[in-house]
Amino acid sequence: MWRRLLVSLGLLCSFLLGAEEVVFSDLVLSPLNTVLFTASLSVPGVGAYRTAFWAEPGTGTLQQLSFFPERMRFLPALGKVQIYNRYGLFRIPLEGGRVEVVERFPAFVRGAEIATTSPLPIATSPDGRYLVHFEKDSPAYGTLVMVDLETGEEVVVAEGIELSYREIPVSWAPDSSLFLYAHDGMVYYFSISQWREGRVLSPERRVMGRGKIGSVFWGGGGRLYFVEGTVIKVFRKEEIFTHGFYYGVVKVGRVVGKLPFHFDPNFDRLWIGPEENFVLFCRAGRDVFLYPLDREDYEGGALQEPSLVLPRRMYLEDVVWDDEGKLTLFVKEVHDGTVERRLFWMVVGSQRVFEEREERPQVWALSEDGSYLALAMEDGVHLYRYDSWTEVGRIDHPEPVVLAWAGDDLVVGGRWSVSRYGRDGSLKALLCISQPEGLGFTVGDYRPMVWAGKDTVQWDVARAVFEVREDRPAAGAPVLNTSAYRVYLQDLPEQPYRNIVMVRDLQGLSTYPLFPPPERSYEPFPEKDESVDFTYFTHGSRLRRREVALVFNAISSAEGLVRVLELLKEYGVKATFFLNGDFMRENPGATRQISTFAAEVGSLFYTHFDMSDSRFALSEGFIQQGLARTEDEYFEITGRELALLWHAPYYFVREDLLRAAAAMNYVYVGCDVDSLDWVPQFTREGESRLYAPAARLVERIVSMKKPGSIVAFTVGRPDEKDPVRRREDYLFQKLDVFLNELIARGYRFVTVSELMEHAR
Structure with a gap:
């Protein structure tokens, strides 16, 4: 009870102090001179959360104990769940028990500064080996960098890329052999094999066409669809290289369809059906059209295919489309001071209109084989047979934030824990604690423990593994000093960190921060004020x-x-x-x-x-x-x-x-x-x-x-x-x-x- 109250007060403080500051709290010092503490901050769209850490002042070792799923995906080739947040990039095996901090990517436990802004998006290759990310150069521009996570090699893909906190302008090929990226109104490819062999061509020899990353769509067999103007073309993998080399000179690729409207990559989106015989075109986020994918020229013709016109308060957010033609539109509605999702559904080829469903999901995920759809709603996560919309299970996971299918299992990333469940809703494994409700040390060996809700884990920091426990340490006042050390919090004015954990070495007669303070300070105020006219x-x-x-x-x-x-x-x-x-x-x-x-x-x-x-x-x-x-x-x-x-x-x-x-x-x-x-x-x-x-x-x-x-x-x-x-x-x-x-x-x-x- 005491620990939960302490954590709740800490969360309240993080709201009062402002979303732009990191706040450290919950200090506990063990008789072995190891320290537990938390860091809290606020995330747009998610709210405040905190992260638990263990540290050893004598060696400077720092280890993270909880992992909030700001962004989460499953990497089938590795059999691991990837979590990305402001403290770093992490990978967790499906059986749980350990969390790997991804090497060669900034992490707080390795000396990186905690980001007080939203983390810039990343693009991980399907095989999990490569990572493309932004390196910020100025307020609105950055450099696109690819990292080989196995070897640590890096390559600058392009400079002067416009930053975005919603998506990175990168689209990986399903086989991880290449990716496309957008830069200054053009789309280019980048080949892994060409890079490995030291024969990367100049950008003008790698052009796919005018547009943005939303202009491309990967189909089956590694086929690439590209829309420019009103024309949809498809390229086989080998044609991508030929097209790039001879762009503007020789026409490569095959025209497979034409749009009834000019495609505006700023506002329009395009989806190709799994059978690659239908195209879903969304104009300006609101006007949705479904029609066969063929080379018919719509000029002068009548378009009589299914359509959906959304009011201005709504826009199309995402699409789920299975191999049997079952199509669901996830629409976001911004109305009456609230934001919620609505669903529209149809079977392509057998229905002429979209039907609205009653579910109001917060997040969703379709299984890889298209058989099951998971919808997270206020009362839990509901599992459906997608072909019939028959509910087959329900997962009572508190406050789900993100969902990801891992083969036949569903990984639910929640505000308090991340767990793996079977299709019947049965719990299979606790993967990690998202944020702690409490933390403390075990009796005797003083191993760190973190808990939230019904879940408790005990860490073996030497081996960087954890085990699920049923017991928790007894509540009591936190210890802040031993015969060797004293720990306390010190304010940092005009800094991204509101405060910092300080260590007083009683034997070495020195005082120092437990981890590096931020290198940057806030902008200074002007030297003098200016007069204000209130008229x-x-x-x-x-x-x-x-x-x-x-x-x-x-x-x-x-x-x-x-x-x-x-x-x-x-x-x-x-x-x-x-x-x-x-x-x-x-x-x-x-x-x-x-x-x-x-x-x-x-x-x-x-x-x-x-x-x-x-x-x-x-x-x-x-x-x-x-x-x-x-x-x-x-x-x-x-x-x-x-x-x-x-x-x-x-x-x-x-x-x-x-x-x-x-x-x-x-x-x-x-x-x-x-x-x-x-x-x-x-x-x-x-x-x-x-x-x-x-x-x-x-x-x-x-x-x-x-x-x-x-x-x-x-x-x-x-x-x-x-x-x-x-x-x-x-x-x-x-x-x-x-x-x-x-x-x-x-x-x-x-x-x-x-x-x-x-x-x-």
């Missing part, structure tokens, strides 16, 4: 807090809004939205979405026009009427009131406008960092001088922001109504990159009202 508020205090306010201006388009709201909720970011009357009238559903998700909503006036235009005479009465009508319209749509914050279209400001709004108790909110995400690549006059790709915009914003900044974004796409005003990509697709960079620099996110209050 025309453009920034907060530069010295009091390391915080920024994110502002999202909704003018016309609502494209990408669902992903923005989902990310803000996932990262716990409080933001301020400004809504224009035109947006509300054209997008009442999106307006209601914003009202339930946004921490604060202000006015962007009744209609959107250039107030600096000399053709318009603006009176104080006109401004007041426009603000009042916007308030009333927002209330009619949402049943809620706007905050008394506003700014004019295009941030136009004039003294009489400020005076008119102030008479209604409105504060004019400007910004000191314009993201420029509204700038198109081209206008009708030609190329835009201010245009930059989304990753460059992230770098620009990061370099310009200061403590107290107001950073302005624009909701939607500038080309939704005017195709000429298109961009190659969109900043809302890089919002997670921006958020992680500011978190790493020690920033917190507040509303405009909070920023004002903190500046007074």
Whole structure:
């Protein structure tokens, strides 16, 4: 009871101290002068968790005792489960009993710093031997590196790759012989055999075509499908090399189908059926079409195949498609301040419409042979025969986070433990503790023990193995000193670690940290503050807090809004939205979405026009009427009131406008960092001088922001109504990159009202 209370208080502290800091706690010192402690942090979409460690101050040995499955997969060739989190990369045999720290990959127990941001994704080859990962070079760019985990050899695949915290732009061939990667709007291949033989060609001789990693799909027999424009081509493995060498000169590969729409790799997705006779095309995440895969040219023809049109609050997240043609769509719905999944199902070839099912899973996994589907829901993990949707078992595993099939067994990664179960739901093995509810030492030999729920493990740190136990050490006050050592916690101001474990060597008369402190500190504050205008508020205090306010201006388009709201909720970011009357009238559903998700909503006036235009005479009465009508319209749509914050279209400001709004108790909110995400690549006059790709915009914003900044974004796409005003990509697709960079620099996110209050 005492230990559980201690851990619960520690988790609460990690929430209060902020998601960007690592907090160490739960120190226990054994008579053998070994130390137990925990580290806690918070993960977007998962919440706070802690990790247990054992250390020996005399030798500097450090060993991890719990392994939270932030990301998890099964490696069939090795027969091991791979877990990836902020502390490193780990592999666990299916029988459990030991956890291997993957060599040649950064790990906290080997001296690496704990990442306070989301871990950048990795791509492990199917045979488990090779690993492709990012090495971060700047806020939005990195180097793509491949590592041979057996030999330790590394090779730089490409530099200047745009970072993403959702996926790495890599797709491995099923036989691990090569992978494809995307760089700067092009897709390339990288061959393992060519690398081994020292004959890697230059990138221009390894081109597959224009697109992103979503433009490729691996089929049976190692066949590669590639979509470019409206054409779907298939390549045999040997044709990949020929195509790359003669790209743009000789046409290689076979056209197997055409899309009825131009494929946009920014928003569209494609799946080829297991029998490779049907294609599922998802346009802009919401319009889903299923049709035969053939070379029929759809120009001038009628498309009469099954389709599904999703409302703007939903988007297609994933697809499960078995060899018998049973197709399930996993759709994410962002609505009424919550995020949940919905299922749509059909049998390809025998049904004409998708049927919605009643299950609302959090995570899912289809067995390798397509026979069984596992769905994790609020009441446990349900196992179904996929051909009939007959439930055949239920696993009562507390708080599942991720699922992975391992042959006939299901591995459930939960908040407290990771276990392997049979298809009938029977427990076969405890693979590891995810996070501890308690920890302590055994009596007599003082071996470390970690437990959570009903599961307890005892570690033999010398052999790096553990065994499952039924007993637990008796509760008692933690021991922090022996005749040789004393251990304690010391605060680290302005550091990614909130504190650090210190060791006082009573015999050697020295004091030192148990492990290396972080090398980086948070960004320094400016040398002096700047005056703050509370009538025309453009920034907060530069010295009091390391915080920024994110502002999202909704003018016309609502494209990408669902992903923005989902990310803000996932990262716990409080933001301020400004809504224009035109947006509300054209997008009442999106307006209601914003009202339930946004921490604060202000006015962007009744209609959107250039107030600096000399053709318009603006009176104080006109401004007041426009603000009042916007308030009333927002209330009619949402049943809620706007905050008394506003700014004019295009941030136009004039003294009489400020005076008119102030008479209604409105504060004019400007910004000191314009993201420029509204700038198109081209206008009708030609190329835009201010245009930059989304990753460059992230770098620009990061370099310009200061403590107290107001950073302005624009909701939607500038080309939704005017195709000429298109961009190659969109900043809302890089919002997670921006958020992680500011978190790493020690920033917190507040509303405009909070920023004002903190500046007074």
